[in-house]
Amino acid sequence: MQGIEQIGRKCTKKTVPTWRRFVTTYISDNSAVSQFKQDGYLLVPNLFDSEEMNYLLRIGRGDESHAVHSVVDAEGRKSKLWLASDTSQDDIYSAICRSHKLVDQMEELLEDEVYLYHYKMMVKEPRQGGAWEWHQDYGYWYNNGCLFPDMASCYIAVDRAHKHNGCLQVLRGSNRMGRIEHGKAGGQTGADPDRVEDAQKHLDLVYCEMAPGDALFFHSNTLHRSDANLSEDPRWGFICCYNTRHNPCRDLSGHPSYTPLTKCDDNVIKEVGFRTVAERGL
Numbered sequence: 001m002q003g004i005e006q007i008g009r010k011c012t013k014k015t016v017p018t019w020r021r022f023v024t025t026y027i028s029d030n031s032a033v034s035q036f037k038q039d040g041y042l043l044v045p046n047l048f049d050s051e052e053m054n055y056l057l058r059i060g061r062g063d064e065s066h067a068v069h070s071v072v073d074a075e076g077r078k079s080k081l082w083l084a085s086d087t088s089q090d091d092i093y094s095a096i097c098r099s100h101k102l103v104d105q106m107e108e109l110l111e112d113e114v115y116l117y118h119y120k121m122m123v124k125e126p127r128q129g130g131a132w133e134w135h136q137d138y139g140y141w142y143n144n145g146c147l148f149p150d151m152a153s154c155y156i157a158v159d160r161a162h163k164h165n166g167c168l169q170v171l172r173g174s175n176r177m178g179r180i181e182h183g184k185a186g187g188q189t190g191a192d193p194d195r196v197e198d199a200q201k202h203l204d205l206v207y208c209e210m211a212p213g214d215a216l217f218f219h220s221n222t223l224h225r226s227d228a229n230l231s232e233d234p235r236w237g238f239i240c241c242y243n244t245r246h247n248p249c250r251d252l253s254g255h256p257s258y259t260p261l262t263k264c265d266d267n268v269i270k271e272v273g274f275r276t277v278a279e280r281g282l
């Protein structure tokens with residue numbers, strides 16, 4: 001399990017005066033689960049290796065099978081994304097979403113069997129990828145009829161994510177604030193700005209700088225955002241979102257109710273990656 005030191009090694013914090021720091025009461029066993037409950041996220045370095053991320057990036061770049069959506073930020077910059085929830089395909093996305101190393105960790109953190117709610121590829125092109133407003137994923141999913149916020153996501157850095165290409169930012173401990181009202185924020189849905197401003201006065205802002213293959217597990221009530229990509233580097237992130245078996249929700253297209261997930265061996269990722277790259281000449 002990852003220690004808090006390892007999390008600190010990868011994530012950089014904005015310095016805030018001590019009196020404004022969120023006072024944490026770390027549970028003495030300091031396990032991954034208690035950190036996740038306390039902070040609302042857990043960074044697992046190198047969950048995936050460079051070969052796996054290389055396949056994912058090459059396949060993702062060459063993939064025309066998904067409907068790509070553009071989401072516009074307040075400055076008019078566009079991010080690209082595609083979303084799916086079907087794990088029946090024999091492809092690299094499904095292999096990652098179903099891999100033991102990812103799903104077992106998610107089940108440990110959410111303390112129940114999980115199933116895939118959806119996955120999405122988030123692409124910020126160099127010098128033009130847009131920002132994402134502060135939001136909680138449960139701010140969206142509440143409206144899908146999910147009764148409890150017992151859900152979480154895993155952001156996998158496909159290429160390097162850093163401050164300048166718009167890495168994910170989180171407010172440490174915001175998962176314990178409960179659900180915040182969300183409303184329209186340009187072309188996006190954002191959390192109530194007054195509440196976010198108050199939260200920022202008391203909670204640490206953490207820039208989650210990640211190397212390819214690092215995985216950030218974050219709770220559905222964790223406030224997160226990201227800046228526009230003003231750098232020369234692309235920023236590709238693959239996000240796998242899970243719901244717990246005990247959490248009822250409406251059965252919507254792309255956001256299913258409980259559908260058992262069949263886990264697969266981790267080595268399937270490389271097998272399907274190798275095969276797909278060869279078949280498509282990528």
Ligand SMILES: O=C(O)CCC(=O)C(=O)O
Nearest residue numbers: 122132168224225226237
């Ligand atoms: O890709 C990003 O930077 C943010 C994406 C995000 O916040 C989300 O999909 O919930």
